[in-house]
Structures are given as C-alpha cells and as structure tokens.
Amino acid sequence: MKVAITGLPQSGKTTLFKALVGKDFPVSFEKENISDVKVFDQNIIELSNVFKPKKTTFATVTFVDLPGIPSGVEQAKRRNEILSSIRQFDALITVIDAFTKDDFETDIKIFENDLILLDLDVVEKRLERLQKEKLTQDKVLEQKTLQKFKDALDSETPLRSLELTDEERLATKSFGLFTLKPTLYLINISEEKIPQRSKIEEALRKKFNYKNTEFAVIPVLLEKEISQLTEDEKKEFLSSYNLEKEAINEVLELTMKLLNLDVFYTVGEDEVRAWLFEKGLNAKKVAGKIHSDIERGFIAAEVISYEDFKSVNFSFKDAKSKGLLRIEGANYIVKDKEIVHFRFNV
Incomplete structure (x- = not known):
C-alpha cells in the first residue's frame, strides 16, 4: 500500500514525512521522498518478549512525500505533473497550513474543488467517447457508473462519498480518479493551538462530512522533534507539554483505517511478524x-x-x-x- 503526502509548498508535508520516518532522512524538495514506515504495535513487542525470535518485523506502510504543489498560472504545467502522479496511490494525506494562517478551511475547499474539476474533466471526456462506441455489457456498466460520478462531481461531492459496488469500482479503476481516494486532511498547527485540537477536528468533520475522509490536527514540527528523541527523552518531552503520547501515531492509525487494513501475526523462534491485510x-x-x-x-x-x-x-x-x-x-x-x-x- 502506498500513501501520498501532498500539499502546498511550506505547508509542513516534508516535516510530517520526517516525523513519520523518525530518523535523519536526506530529503529533496524537487523530487519524491519515499520510505517504509513501521506501524508501531505493542502486541508485537510483547510477543517478541515471549518468543525471543531471531528477528522481529513490524508491519509497514509506504509513504511518499510529493513535491509541493505550486500555485499560479505560470506553474500550471508543474502543478499538473505533480497532481497526475497522485493517481498511482492508494490514499492521500493532504497537509494544510494552520501554522501560519487561520483560514485553513478555505484551503481545504480549494484543494477539494481542484481535484473535483480534474476528475470531472476525465469523466466527461470518457462519457463523450463512449457515446461513439458500440456498447458492450461492460461498457454499459462503465457508462452508468461514470454518469453517477458526473452527477456527484457536478454537485461538488467527492467520489469517495458515494456507495459503490465492487463491479462499479472495477469498471472505473483504470482512471485513477483523485476524489475516489481515501483522504486524510492533516491540519498542521503551532504548539500554541494544541489545546484547540479536538475543537478544530470536530468543526472540520461537521463542515466536510464526507465518507472515507479523516482529519488530524497535529503540531507537525513538534512531532518531528519528538521523533528524533530516545524513548526516555520522549516521555520527558511529552510530559512537559501535558501530552500522553505522540500524535504521529494517530496519523498511522487513521491511514490504516482509510486503507481498510487489519493486522495478523505469525510467531515462532525464527521470527515474530505483523502482516497487513484488507478487512x-x-x-x-x-x-x-x-x-x-x-x-x-x-x-x-x-x-x-x-x-x-x-x-x-x-x-x-x-x-x-x-x-x-x-x-x-x-x-x-x-x-x-x-x-x-x-x-x-x-
């Protein structure tokens, strides 16, 4: 499973990537940054303590930090290149800057509408071509599904909010439509806004009440600093901010939820391992x-x-x-x- 981290330049997305990786990682601001991130699991630690295997393997999710999506007409080509690369991913994490600005809800709406327009362009062009083709049973299903998509997109509804059958998903899978992808909006806040996290999350869920959409409000820079510490240093650091645990674990938990993943374990003297699978x-x-x-x-x-x-x-x-x-x-x-x-x- 591959998850794209997207956002505008300076939104904090590469800082989030560093926090997820949890170590010094050479990054590029012009190319993709890729890493497999361990899904922390206390159960694996306990099982390893019991079986004392030669090897302990945590489940991993692949995160890809994409270059910042530039704005402005002069950057249209580069913007479209980056957005097109999103099609290959299973889910999106879109980082929104609430560190330097307060009107972050507008940024969410703009980003969502941009993807809706891109999807609408693909859907309308395919529907036009289908009108000129001889319709087989498969193409009839494709046409009906795409018309459903068009109706939703015309009403500014992301496609991930629709109830779709397995057949409808399969018929349109090749298009890689943006708004079909499960999405986590990560609101990057300053340390001063930590007490407002729950209030912000609740407000966003009410305003953007879409299916397969999650929100996490996290001080990304602080989380990156925590990720570089030893376990003892982390406990002391979190205590100083009255925090129970690292918020970055919430990102992994929500990603697993959006990807519809569960975990199973295999145990033995050679290896204790966690494996991800679709529910x-x-x-x-x-x-x-x-x-x-x-x-x-x-x-x-x-x-x-x-x-x-x-x-x-x-x-x-x-x-x-x-x-x-x-x-x-x-x-x-x-x-x-x-x-x-x-x-x-x-």
Missing part, C-alpha cells in the same frame, strides 16, 4: 499475503485472538486445552489482531 479477506487469501505458495496449497489455519493468547500467558498448550486455539477453513474471515499459523502443502 474481510478469508483465510486462504490472507495466506497469500505471506506467499502465493501458501495460498495455493492452503489446507487450514490455526487461529487465536491476541487477547485470548495473552489470557493464557501466550501458551499454545493451554490455549488448546481451553479450546481457544481453533482450526479454521479457507473461507474463515480473519479478524484484526489474530495470531495465525497456516497449514499448507505444495
């Missing part, structure tokens, strides 16, 4: 996240929830005796935070 996948499909051979030769899955496993002090023997360790078939829907061992034969 609602069955055990056979989830096995494919590890390796296609395991999916192809799937026999069964041994499954236990993390909380159940913890309740028996991480003992497989006790879990079996209490009936907590289950054998599930290929169609079992894997749940979030389950430990899974796959039986397979290739």
Whole structure:
C-alpha cells in the first residue's frame, strides 16, 4: 500500500514525512521522498518478549512525500505533473497550513474543488467517447457508473462519498480518479493551538462530512522533534507539554483505517511478524499475503485472538486445552489482531 503526502509548498508535508520516518532522512524538495514506515504495535513487542525470535518485523506502510504543489498560472504545467502522479496511490494525506494562517478551511475547499474539476474533466471526456462506441455489457456498466460520478462531481461531492459496488469500482479503476481516494486532511498547527485540537477536528468533520475522509490536527514540527528523541527523552518531552503520547501515531492509525487494513501475526523462534491485510479477506487469501505458495496449497489455519493468547500467558498448550486455539477453513474471515499459523502443502 502506498500513501501520498501532498500539499502546498511550506505547508509542513516534508516535516510530517520526517516525523513519520523518525530518523535523519536526506530529503529533496524537487523530487519524491519515499520510505517504509513501521506501524508501531505493542502486541508485537510483547510477543517478541515471549518468543525471543531471531528477528522481529513490524508491519509497514509506504509513504511518499510529493513535491509541493505550486500555485499560479505560470506553474500550471508543474502543478499538473505533480497532481497526475497522485493517481498511482492508494490514499492521500493532504497537509494544510494552520501554522501560519487561520483560514485553513478555505484551503481545504480549494484543494477539494481542484481535484473535483480534474476528475470531472476525465469523466466527461470518457462519457463523450463512449457515446461513439458500440456498447458492450461492460461498457454499459462503465457508462452508468461514470454518469453517477458526473452527477456527484457536478454537485461538488467527492467520489469517495458515494456507495459503490465492487463491479462499479472495477469498471472505473483504470482512471485513477483523485476524489475516489481515501483522504486524510492533516491540519498542521503551532504548539500554541494544541489545546484547540479536538475543537478544530470536530468543526472540520461537521463542515466536510464526507465518507472515507479523516482529519488530524497535529503540531507537525513538534512531532518531528519528538521523533528524533530516545524513548526516555520522549516521555520527558511529552510530559512537559501535558501530552500522553505522540500524535504521529494517530496519523498511522487513521491511514490504516482509510486503507481498510487489519493486522495478523505469525510467531515462532525464527521470527515474530505483523502482516497487513484488507478487512474481510478469508483465510486462504490472507495466506497469500505471506506467499502465493501458501495460498495455493492452503489446507487450514490455526487461529487465536491476541487477547485470548495473552489470557493464557501466550501458551499454545493451554490455549488448546481451553479450546481457544481453533482450526479454521479457507473461507474463515480473519479478524484484526489474530495470531495465525497456516497449514499448507505444495
């Protein structure tokens, strides 16, 4: 899964990228900055303490910091180049500057409307071409879906707010429409505005009541500074600001939510690992996240929830005796935070 970090120049998006990476990272302001970011998971730490594996692997999400989107007619070509690159991503994080300005709601509306206009241009051109083509069953579905899209875009509604069937999504997937992408608006505030975070978030959710849209209000520069500290230094630093935890973890949690991702664990002496998968996948499909051979030769899955496993002090023997360790078939829907061992034969 790849997530684009977008925004105007000087909005704080590259500072956010540095905070997510959590270490000194050479960055460019003209080209993309790319890094896999670990999804912090206390469960993985506890499982590693129990199994003491040779290797511990956290789940990761790939974040790409795009160059700042310039404004002005003279920058139209560069602006379109950057915006076009967004099509390849699974979700967007758009950083809005509330550090130096107060009217950030206007910036959200302008950015949303720009993407709506770009999508509308693609949809209208494709509808015009379809009128000249012989319509197969697939093209009829495409035409109906695009007309639905046009009606929404004409009313300034982002496409991610629509209820779509799997067939409608598949019929229009190749267009890479901007407003279909799940979006997190990250409002970059100064330290002085930290007490207003909840109030700002609530107001934004009411004003921009779109589906598959989240808001996070974060002092990005402060979070970048925290990310460079040791664990002991972090605790002291957070305490001085009356903060319970790093706000940057909220960005990862909301990104996971927008991408519709859950996590499962595999454990053993060689490795304890967290794996991401799309909510609602069955055990056979989830096995494919590890390796296609395991999916192809799937026999069964041994499954236990993390909380159940913890309740028996991480003992497989006790879990079996209490009936907590289950054998599930290929169609079992894997749940979030389950430990899974796959039986397979290739």
